Amino acid sequence: MTxxxxxxxTLVSVLTAPxxxxxxxxxxxxxxxxxxxxxLFTPHRGDFDLENDPGPYYGRFGGDVSDDVVLAETSTTHLxxxxxxxxxxxxxxEALLAQVQQAGAKAVTxxxxxxxxxxxxxxxxxxEALTRCRTSRAAAVLLDQxxxxxxxxxxxxxxxxxxxxxxxxxxxxNFGLHLTEPWKILLVGPPNVGxxxxxxxxxxxxxxxxxxxxxTTRDVVHGETSIDGWSFVFADGAGIRSTEDEIERAGxxxxxxxxxxxxxxxxxxxxxIPKVQNELIxxxxxxxxxxxxxxxxxxxxxxxxxDQLDQCVSARTGQGVDDLLQxxxxxxxxxxxxxxxxxxxxxxQIEILTTLAHRPG
Ligand SMILES: Nc1nc2c(ncn2[C@@H]2O[C@H](COP(=O)(O)OP(=O)(O)OP(=O)(O)O)[C@@H](O)[C@H]2O)c(=O)[nH]1
Ligand SMILES: [Mg+2]
Numbered sequence: 100m101t102x103x104x105x106x107x108x109t110l111v112s113v114l115t116a117p118x119x120x121x122x123x124x125x126x127x128x129x130x131x132x133x134x135x136x137x138x139l140f141t142p143h144r145g146d147f148d149l150e151n152d153p154g155p156y157y158g159r160f161g162g163d164v165s166d167d168v169v170l171a172e173t174s175t176t177h178l179x180x181x182x183x184x185x186x187x188x189x190x191x192x193e194a195l196l197a198q199v200q201q202a203g204a205k206a207v208t209x210x211x212x213x214x215x216x217x218x219x220x221x222x223x224x225x226x227e228a229l230t231r232c233r234t235s236r237a238a239a240v241l242l243d244q245x246x247x248x249x250x251x252x253x254x255x256x257x258x259x260x261x262x263x264x265x266x267x268x269x270x271x272x273n274f275g276l277h278l279t280e281p282w283k284i285l286l287v288g289p290p291n292v293g294x295x296x297x298x299x300x301x302x303x304x305x306x307x308x309x310x311x312x313x314x315t316t317r318d319v320v321h322g323e324t325s326i327d328g329w330s331f332v333f334a335d336g337a338g339i340r341s342t343e344d345e346i347e348r349a350g351x352x353x354x355x356x357x358x359x360x361x362x363x364x365x366x367x368x369x370x371x372i373p374k375v376q377n378e379l380i381x382x383x384x385x386x387x388x389x390x391x392x393x394x395x396x397x398x399x400x401x402x403x404x405x406d407q408l409d410q411c412v413s414a415r416t417g418q419g420v421d422d423l424l425q426x427x428x429x430x431x432x433x434x435x436x437x438x439x440x441x442x443x444x445x446x447x448q449i450e451i452l453t454t455l456a457h458r459p460g
Contacts, residue, residue, distance in 0.1 A: 109135060111204035112212040113192060116230065120187035125195060127204055128212060132179040133172070135202040140170055149181070160185065164194040176216060221250050224445050228279045236328030237278040243439050249448065252441035256455050265456035268441055272452075274432065275444035277362075281323055281330035282431050285357055288367035289375065290314050290338025293392040296414035297367060298322060298335040301424065307335050314338060317350035319357050327428050334361070362431060363387060365423075370411065371396040374404050388426060394418055 109129025115122070127135055133149045140147060142158035153172035160168040160183055168185040185195055200206055207215075213223050225245035232238050244250075249268075256265050286294040290313035298307050302322040308315055319336040334357055337350030358364060364387040368374065371393040388409040391400065395413040398405075405411060410426060412419035436442055443449050 107131075109204045110207045110212055110215060111196060111199045112207050112209045113196060114182075114209050114212075115187065117189070119189050123185055123187040123192045125183045125185065125192070125199065126173075126180065126209075126212060127183070127199060128178060128180045128215060129204065130179065131203055132181045135199060135204055136170060136181050136183075138202055139198055140168075143167075149179075161195055161198050164191070164198075166191050166195060178216070180216075219247075219250050221253075221448065222247070224448070225249075228444055231279045233281065233323075233330040234325050234328045237330065239438070240275075240436060240440075240442055241278055241444065244442060244444065248439055249441040249443060253448075253451065253455070256452075260455075260458060262456050262458075265452050268443055269449065269452050269456060271436065271440075271442045272449045274434070274436070275442045275448075276446075277329070277431075278442075278444050281332040282362045283360060284331055284333050284427060285354070285361040285364045286333065286335045286367060287354060287358065287364050288338060289340055289369075292338065292367045292369040293414045294335045294338065294367050295320070297365075297390070297392060297412065297420075298333055300412075300414040300417055300420050301333055314340075314342070314344065314347050317346055319353050326424050327432070329428065329432055331427070358385060361385065363427065365390050365427075367392050368408075369393055370398040370400055370405070373399045386430070388423070388430070390423065 107130065109127060109131040111125060111127050114124040114126050136149065137147070139162070140156070140158055140160050142156045147156055147158070149172050155169050155171035157167070157169055159165050160170065166185045168183050170181065170183050172179065173182050174180040183195070185191060196206060210223050210227065213226065222245050225241050229238055229241050229245065232241055252264070252268060255261070256268070286298055288294055291311070295307035295309045295316050298320065299305050299309065302324055306322040307320045314337070316335060316337055319334050321332055321334045323330065323332045325331065336354030336357060337347060339351050339354065342348060364385050366387050367390045370391040389407070391405060391408045391411045392414055394411040395416045395418065410419055410423045412423055414420070443452055
């Protein structure tokens with residue numbers, strides 16, 4: 100592992116997320132790290148001798164403004180690296196950071212610090228993605244990439260010009276991009292078919308207003324949940340119909356625009372009234388499932404008409420809702436990578452692989 104820090108430069112960075120928290124971690128890395136710690140830290144008990152004992156030490160860090168901290172040397176390369184665990188109020192973190200800078204360290208982002216320690220771009224991206232992913236299942240895939248699965252695969256492809264291997268990696272791109280961004284599912288259909296009721300049944304709480312009045316929902320209402328360890332955001336909006344009501348028309352245009360960015364639409368119809376062909380719903384080009392709701396009520400639908408649907412549900416009783424969720428997962432996450440599989444998860448990585456897949460030779 101190489102380090103990119105100029106010999107005389109020592110860096111300081113806050114490793115924890117910006118904002119107030121219980122605790123924060125500041126890292127000092129570079130040739131003068133020990134010297135800087137020595138000038139600002141006084142242990143509550145015993146000696147402070149990083150050369151011979153990496154700690155942890157408990158003591159006071161700072162001059163006029165100071166904090167009780169735990170300090171330890173955490174070097175993994177030949178470059179001295181020290182972590183200070185202080186209280187997390189943003190004013191205290193800023194004050195300590197300023198004092199470390201005054202003592203000679205240069206403030207950098209935690210990404211720059213990782214780069215200095217010789218970590219690859221993929222590893223830095225994975226570390227960043229891990230702070231944003233929402234489920235432990237997604238985190239496990241990202242940890243594999245932080246530990247080098249994707250770096251090793253890209254290196255091998257680059258040296259062997261193995262186009263098929265590049266294409267295989269690219270087949271995971273949609274899955275990979277959704278490790279940090281939930282899949283977007285839009286509930287669409289005519290007014291009063293039970294879109295808001297179904298959103299509430301899926302989320303397990305009363306997120307959207309439900310009423311027998313057609314045209315109740317106007318704004319797009321979002322709710323996030325995880326299914327089988329993958330993250331999804333469901334969105335419900337205005338029922339689509341032709342109307343003179345200006346506010347309802349604005350709501351319909353919102354939901355039509357939201358369809359453009361949705362990963363999948365659920366086209367909902369009401370089984371308790373005769374089947375209507377709603378030409379206003381432009382779903383045919385879109386990945387979608389057709390749903391018949393209100394299956395708890397009597398229905399004028401023929402057997403054939405019901406069989407053409409992907410799923411019958413009752414938002415009121417919950418009948419069929421779990422089966423619907425399983426269908427959604429099977430459609431959007433048809434393959435799950437085995438442990439250790441390289442998976443690209445940023446647009447930068449996808450671009451690199453696309454170039455490798457098309458490189459002559
Ligand atoms: N029996 C029965 N009634 C339902 C079911 N789902 C919804 N409803 C009723 O149907 C009516 C309309 O439900 P909503 O969820 O507000 O329908 P919507 O599609 O969101 O309607 P808009 O927002 O107006 O477009 C309400 O009275 C609900 O209680 C169901 O599965 N079974
Ligand atoms: Mg509604």
